[in-house]
Amino acid sequence: xxxxxxxxxxxxxxxxxxxxxxxxxxxxxxxxxxxxxxxxxxxxxxxxxxxxxxxxxxxxxxxxxxxxxxxxxxx
Amino acid sequence: xxxxxxxxxxxxxxxxxxxxxxxxxxxxxxxxxxxxxxxxxxxxxxxxxxxxxxxxxxxxxxxxxxxxxxxxxxx
DNA sequence: ATACATTCGGGTAATTTGGGAT
DNA sequence: GTTGTCCAAATTACCCGAATGT
Numbered sequence: 001x002x003x004x005x006x007x008x009x010x011x012x013x014x015x016x017x018x019x020x021x022x023x024x025x026x027x028x029x030x031x032x033x034x035x036x037x038x039x040x041x042x043x044x045x046x047x048x049x050x051x052x053x054x055x056x057x058x059x060x061x062x063x064x065x066x067x068x069x070x071x072x073x074x075x
Numbered sequence: 076x077x078x079x080x081x082x083x084x085x086x087x088x089x090x091x092x093x094x095x096x097x098x099x100x101x102x103x104x105x106x107x108x109x110x111x112x113x114x115x116x117x118x119x120x121x122x123x124x125x126x127x128x129x130x131x132x133x134x135x136x137x138x139x140x141x142x143x144x145x146x147x148x149x150x
Numbered sequence: 151a152t153a154c155a156t157t158c159g160g161g162t163a164a165t166t167t168g169g170g171a172t
Numbered sequence: 173g174t175t176g177t178c179c180a181a182a183t184t185a186c187c188c189g190a191a192t193g194t
Contacts, residue, residue: 023092028156066118
């Protein structure tokens with residue numbers, strides 16, 4: 001194990017509401033509502049703005065994606 | 076922050092059901108049926124609304140296009 | 151410190167969804 | 173068998189002024 005790995009937790013790339021909104025083709029405010037509703041985890045800056053974990057967002061995207069030819073996903 | 080800074084991965088331009096419906100001159104609900112039937116891929120927002128890949132829609136449009144004098148394509 | 155884009159909040163339209171009947 | 177319409181409920185989009193981020 002390296003020294004760095006032993007003393008630091010993995011840095012997560014964070015996305016702004018606007019960036020997440022672009023990925024889903026949605027209004028940034030809608031992303032905020034998802035956070036409020038608990039549909040997506042969020043981190044707050046000291047000033048109160050929200051940030052989102054890129055890994056969680058990507059996981060959501062792949063989860064909610066249905067390819068042509070596949071049956072509509074029901075989970 | 077600029078829009079371009081959003082991501083280093085390829086951005087997929089997504090269309091709303093209403094936009095796809097306009098392109099095909101069809102009711103938005105019909106587009107929804109296509110998605111349910113697996114004729115076209117779709118991405119769901121966490122709220123349950125559908126988004127469609129523009130590239131896939133354009134491909135479908137060109138597929139369904141028939142030139143004058145040519146036999147209609149049936150696949 | 152200045153400038154500018156973004157993201158707060160809230161409120162109110164517009165769109166989408168799903169089911170059912172035609 | 174596909175498409176268009178009606179309905180109510182849910183989700184999302186646009187409006188504003190003020191605060192935050194870079």
